[in-house]
Amino acid sequence: MKGLKTFSRGGVHPPGRKNLTSSKAIKNAVIPTISIVPLSQHLGSPSECLVKAGDNVTEGMLIGKSTGFISANIHSPVPGTVKEIKDVYLPNGMLSKAVSIELEGEFDRLGKEQNKRDWEGFSKEELLSMIADNGVVGLGGATFPVNVKLSIPKGKKAEYFVVNGVECEPYLTADHRLMLEKAERIIKGIQIISKIVEPEKIAMGIEINKPDAIETMKKAAAEAGIPLDVVPLQVKYPQGDEKQLLQAITGREVPSGALPIDIGCVVSNVGTVHAIYEAVVFNKPLIERVLTVTGGAIANPQNLKVRIGTPISSIIEECGGFKEVPEKVVVGGPMMGFTIYDLDTPVIKGTSGILALTSSEIHGAVRTSCISCGRCIQACPMGLNPTTLFKYIDHGDYTEASELGLMDCKECGSCGFVCPARIPLIQGMRLGKRMLRKKKVKA
Numbered sequence: 001m002k003g004l005k006t007f008s009r010g011g012v013h014p015p016g017r018k019n020l021t022s023s024k025a026i027k028n029a030v031i032p033t034i035s036i037v038p039l040s041q042h043l044g045s046p047s048e049c050l051v052k053a054g055d056n057v058t059e060g061m062l063i064g065k066s067t068g069f070i071s072a073n074i075h076s077p078v079p080g081t082v083k084e085i086k087d088v089y090l091p092n093g094m095l096s097k098a099v100s101i102e103l104e105g106e107f108d109r110l111g112k113e114q115n116k117r118d119w120e121g122f123s124k125e126e127l128l129s130m131i132a133d134n135g136v137v138g139l140g141g142a143t144f145p146v147n148v149k150l151s152i153p154k155g156k157k158a159e160y161f162v163v164n165g166v167e168c169e170p171y172l173t174a175d176h177r178l179m180l181e182k183a184e185r186i187i188k189g190i191q192i193i194s195k196i197v198e199p200e201k202i203a204m205g206i207e208i209n210k211p212d213a214i215e216t217m218k219k220a221a222a223e224a225g226i227p228l229d230v231v232p233l234q235v236k237y238p239q240g241d242e243k244q245l246l247q248a249i250t251g252r253e254v255p256s257g258a259l260p261i262d263i264g265c266v267v268s269n270v271g272t273v274h275a276i277y278e279a280v281v282f283n284k285p286l287i288e289r290v291l292t293v294t295g296g297a298i299a300n301p302q303n304l305k306v307r308i309g310t311p312i313s314s315i316i317e318e319c320g321g322f323k324e325v326p327e328k329v330v331v332g333g334p335m336m337g338f339t340i341y342d343l344d345t346p347v348i349k350g351t352s353g354i355l356a357l358t359s360s361e362i363h364g365a366v367r368t369s370c371i372s373c374g375r376c377i378q379a380c381p382m383g384l385n386p387t388t389l390f391k392y393i394d395h396g397d398y399t400e401a402s403e404l405g406l407m408d409c410k411e412c413g414s415c416g417f418v419c420p421a422r423i424p425l426i427q428g429m430r431l432g433k434r435m436l437r438k439k440k441v442k443a
């Protein structure tokens with residue numbers, strides 16, 4: 001891998017375990033009889049509920065309206081009747097109001113040919129409002145409303161538009177399959193975004209463990225005649241984080257507290273680019289996404305296109321159920337994902353994977369005391385001192401942790417992965433950041 005680009009500081013090499021699903025084509029998942037659609041699926045304020053129990057909804061109908069600058073629209077994934085509005089736990093353990101919809105009636109989109117819009121005739125502003133109307137948020141995990149991210153502030157310029165095809169989390173292969181199966185659409189999505197942000201250069205980062213995706217994207221770009229620089233990267237976690245990806249590709253570093261646009265860059269992951277294509281060209285709301293269902297306890301691991309609001313239990317059943325009792329079920333990847341305890345938790349826009357892991361797949365050792373080995377410091381891509389941060393958080397001294405850069409933590413889990421004492425460092429960082437945000441809101 002010598003000579004290939006990567007980021008410079010920290011990083012780890014967890015086992016990839018992508019072979020369970022990397023050769024499996026994306027399949028449409030069964031549509032559940034009851035969909036649970038949370039009103040808080042994005043970064044920012046929850047959407048305002050527009051429906052009540054007893055209302056009929058159509059496929060793709062607006063049921064939750066964006067409530068602010070950082071918020072997003074929510075659409076009904078299925079036709080049906082609203083049964084109730086209730087509280088549900090999201091995969092990250094937060095509580096949200098959700099619309100429960102019983103499947104009923106005709107689909108407006110499913111199985112029907114959709115009219116294509118000629119996007120080239122639209123202005124930047126029109127394209128941005130199509131993206132906002134259709135509730136597109138970042139699908140790489142951050143769930144930031146995309147229309148906000150692509151609105152370049154006055155005085156700033158996008159020198160680089162970087163497409164994130166890294167998918168560095170072990171096990172996950174949804175983006176990999178999208179690049180293999182939907183390369184042409186991704187290229188069109190890149191052209192749409194380029195019209196909005198007007199970059200000087202367009203690049204795409206893909207780790208070298210996906211050589212077929214690198215070739216496919218290069219070929220699709222050449223056929224479309226777009227100047228996309230497909231950059232093969234070393235395999236290193238967390239290269240899919242936008243700060244690490246930008247450093248690997250452009251050599252530029254996003255300073256603490258700043259955004260990619262502050263260093264002249266815009267980043268979008270391939271799933272998001274694909275969703276933008278569908279929103280603009282087919283006027284399709286974000287009502288489904290591709291995710292990977294895998295892990296040693298899943299009978300038939302697959303990549304599935306799943307309607308938002310589908311209970312995780314129904315997806316697991318579709319994959320043949322558990323072939324052995326899982327030690328834990330994780331939503332997202334094993335490094336940054338969240339363990340869930342209720343299999344009726346619904347899929348939301350940010351759900352990139354569902355993992356049912358056996359005891360042999362997880363770090364099962366018992367927690368001991370810190371031995372001051374410094375491995376967590378070496379692993380941290382943000383240059384933080386996780387062991388010291390954890391000690392401050394453990395003692396409730398969030399202010400001191402904040403001064404040591406806690407808010408720069410990306411929650412990548414690299415520190416916890418290398419810790420021989422099995423100290424729950426990422427959980428500590430998440431708690432500390434949550435407490436700091438609470439303090440800020442109070443103040």
Ligand code: SF4
Pocket residue numbers: 379380381382383384385386408409410411412413414415416425426429
């Ligand atoms: S979780 Fe935070 S502290 Fe730990 S390695 Fe990642 S960025 Fe550093």
Ligand code: SF4
Pocket residue numbers: 369370371372373374375376377386387415418419420421422423
């Ligand atoms: S890796 Fe674990 S044991 Fe080593 S210094 Fe960090 S917290 Fe302590």
